[in-house]
Amino acid sequence: MDIAINLIGGLGLFLYGMSLMGDGLQKSAGDKLKKIVELLTSNIIIGVFVGALVTAVIQSSSATTVMVVGFVNAGIMQLSQAIGVIMGANIGTTVTAQLVSFNLDGLAPITLGIGIVLYLFASNGKIKNIAEILLGFGILFTGMEFMKDAVEPLAEFKGFTDALISFGQRPLLGLLLGIGITAIVQSSSASMGILIALAAQGIIPLSSALPILYGQNIGTCVTSLISSVGANRNAKRAAIMHLLFNIIGTVIFLIFLNKPIIAIVTKIDPSDVARQLANTHTLFNIVSVIILLPFAKFIVKLSMMIIPEGMEEKKEETYLDERILExxxxxxxxxxxxxxxxxxxxxxxxxxxxxxxxxxxxxxxxxxxxxxxxxxxxxxxxxxxxxxxxxxxxxxxxxxxxxxxxxxxxxxxxxxxxxxxxxxxxxxxxxxxxxxxxxxxxxxxxxxxxxxxxxxxxxxxxxxxxxxxxxxxxxxxxxxxxxxxxxxxxxxxxxxxxxxxxxxxxxxxxxxxxxxxxxxxxxxxxxxxxx
Structure with a gap:
């Protein structure tokens, strides 16, 4: 029970820190973020870069894809543009995993201290924004440490560790677990944080963690799918494209690239499983984009086949979509x-x-x-x-x-x-x-x-x-x-x-x-x- 309470507390701090840091980054970016999105053209490659940048700023691929669903629903963005942004969002979300995989225990108290001092005594709005970023950063890592400490006793439970190890032989179960965890916490970064915490304590090996990691990429689609309920057909298609991209990428990696990716990340960092996981997460999303980018039009067509044309209630086009409030x-x-x-x-x-x-x-x-x-x-x-x-x-x-x-x-x-x-x-x-x-x-x-x-x-x-x-x-x-x-x-x-x-x-x-x-x-x- 203590393990669950401490894990939930750490997860709460992690999510709050990520949200606070994202808010601070958004406020600092301000109009620049708006201009970045306005760069969107029919050029899909620009869309990928925009999706990656926006997600790195707002610290959530789910928020970016929900926003994309809102843009498509409002008629601001075409599906051909949306697919590029969705692909880029998957790359941008790897920033958080890379950050938390490093051992920065001593840095969290320093950033918290500086952030609190700046926030309390600064009168300038821009400095307060920087303070929020520092506070969010510190709370994020504090939450990560809480999760690491919470899961540490689990290493002594052989049944638990054996169950995790078995996912290496039964990848489908690991995949379903990853989908389930991410669907519940509504954040692939948070579920990735839990996985890294387990890996950092030596509880789960890389081979068993990878199916869970791939499942997390599919689970993050749940948020955009939920957000498309009640939206127009094109907005539903945008959410489906997000799901298709992650499912196809997962299938490719599970069947063809699992062993090569293990070899690469192990060679880059032989001893640190947390770093290996973060690098796999980044490589998974970058390689998936490189492989699937030439087939973007087919993903769009497939989404249109899944959500076909038909009679639908005519809605007055409006730019006011609550998804974009993110x-x-x-x-x-x-x-x-x-x-x-x-x-x-x-x-x-x-x-x-x-x-x-x-x-x-x-x-x-x-x-x-x-x-x-x-x-x-x-x-x-x-x-x-x-x-x-x-x-x-x-x-x-x-x-x-x-x-x-x-x-x-x-x-x-x-x-x-x-x-x-x-x-x-x-x-x-x-x-x-x-x-x-x-x-x-x-x-x-x-x-x-x-x-x-x-x-x-x-x-x-x-x-x-x-x-x-x-x-x-x-x-x-x-x-x-x-x-x-x-x-x-x-x-x-x-x-x-x-x-x-x-x-x-x-x-x-x-x-x-x-x-x-x-x-x-x-x-x-x-x-x-x-x-």
């Missing part, structure tokens, strides 16, 4: 993309509402109402997603960006509200057959063109944070305010001279008020960029 900087980038959809809808909503008013068209009024409903739904989904994102491990800079986007989304929603008001004015104009004077129509067009330009410009401001365009919006907003004041004066003059009817005049004033407020909300978005 990497906050990328999740935020996708939120901006979804916000751009909202900004484009707001512009479309303005044009439809004005066409409804100026042309007295019920068709455009109905379109405006549809636009406004879509804008409202986007606002609800975006704010909910941003709330979840704000609860993840995000940098101080990203906190500010998230706050700004919250306000921008609300401004876009208010633009939709004012467009709905204009459509209601259009309906009243149709019911009362209200006619606006020719001069009044010209003034409306002049103001509308300025407001429409601002609605178009905020799209680029949201996308690129372009300060030049932001300043242009502020300038245009000042012009809109002047035009509004001029229109009001001219309208009063026309009313006094009976050139405009009272009913039409009220609608006219309400219209220019809504247009001016739309321009105000555009200016709010621009000011956030300038500030």
């Amino acid at each position: 990497t906050p900087s990328i999740a935020f980038g996708n939120t901006v993309k979804e916000t751009l959809k909202m900004a484009n809808l707001s512009k479309e909503c303005l044009n439809n509402s004005m066409n409804g008013f100026l042309n007295k068209s019920q068709k455009y009024i109905d379109k405006t109402i549809e636009n406004e409903k879509s804008i409202k739904n986007l606002q609800i989904n975006l704010l909910s997603y941003l709330l979840k994102l704000s609860k993840t491990s995000i940098t101080t800079e990203l906190v500010e960006d998230v706050d700004n986007l919250f306000n921008t989304i609300n401004d876009l929603k208010r633009i939709g509200d004012h467009c709905e008001n204009i459509s209601e004015l259009a309906e009243i104009a149709i019911q009362k057959d209200a006619e606006i004077s020719e001069d009044g129509v010209k003034e409306i067009y002049e103001m509308y063109e300025k407001v429409k330009q601002n609605c178009e410009d905020i799209i680029n401001v949201i996308k690129d944070k372009d300060t030049t365009i932001a300043n242009k919006i502020i300038h245009t907003e000042e012009q809109v305010n002047k035009i509004e004041k001029s229109i009001r004066r001219n309208h009063i003059y026309r009313l006094n001279n009976d050139d405009c009817k009272i009913d039409a005049g009220i609608l006219y004033l309400d219209l220019i008020t809504n247009l001016e407020r739309i321009s105000d909300h555009c200016a709010n978005v621009a000011k956030r960029v300038l500030n």
Whole structure:
């Protein structure tokens, strides 16, 4: 019982340390990580490098493949790109195993001490991120030592050691054990840590450990398979590709490469079984990628055969996928993309509402109402997603960006509200057959063109944070305010001279008020960029 408790405690520290180190690395990488993922093209080799780099940063191949499933589900990534990233993720995950296989007992307390001092006394966000990396590193190795100490008494239980040794003669059982352990702990790095702890104490020989190691590579696919439940067909195929890659690699190694790999790692490090295991893990994934990379298209086709085309419920494409929250900087980038959809809808909503008013068209009024409903739904989904994102491990800079986007989304929603008001004015104009004077129509067009330009410009401001365009919006907003004041004066003059009817005049004033407020909300978005 004591062995189990100590092993679970060590495993908990290991997982927490890995998570903390990954969070610190993510925060330090920030936008760089986002740019790395944006490098993705149809070039599969670039995808392999990206997958390896991202996994090395976030310290989890499962998290990377879950993120890939999210990208495919959102339509951001094609299957031909996903297969490269999945292959690379398997290489990136070997970093943790390599780290823990070294005997760094004396280094863990030092990194913990330095990390704690930096975290407590540093005010700079970047230094705090480095502190998190050091703390995670120290806790990771402390957990590893706990696991080594926990399993040490098992060496005295002959039945246990004989059972482990038997896996060398019964590789299928070892394979199933590896799959089971990894599926339970949801981390191939953690299950690899347990295996290395057993090897470091001399409890399990290399020949018996290898089938378990191969099984761990298959077991790590469980996370991505679970994450694909409820996703579209392509996302399911991405998860299946991950499983296929690891199964095919395992079959190749078990049948053809097991003896050669034992010979190679034993020659590299004859006496240290922990190092032999870590090197096997690395070689397994690198060699599997080299062998299977030329057949990537066939793996994609095979996944499409397993998940064939068929009737499926049409889902509205969205960039908001909770799987991508594993990497906050990328999740935020996708939120901006979804916000751009909202900004484009707001512009479309303005044009439809004005066409409804100026042309007295019920068709455009109905379109405006549809636009406004879509804008409202986007606002609800975006704010909910941003709330979840704000609860993840995000940098101080990203906190500010998230706050700004919250306000921008609300401004876009208010633009939709004012467009709905204009459509209601259009309906009243149709019911009362209200006619606006020719001069009044010209003034409306002049103001509308300025407001429409601002609605178009905020799209680029949201996308690129372009300060030049932001300043242009502020300038245009000042012009809109002047035009509004001029229109009001001219309208009063026309009313006094009976050139405009009272009913039409009220609608006219309400219209220019809504247009001016739309321009105000555009200016709010621009000011956030300038500030």
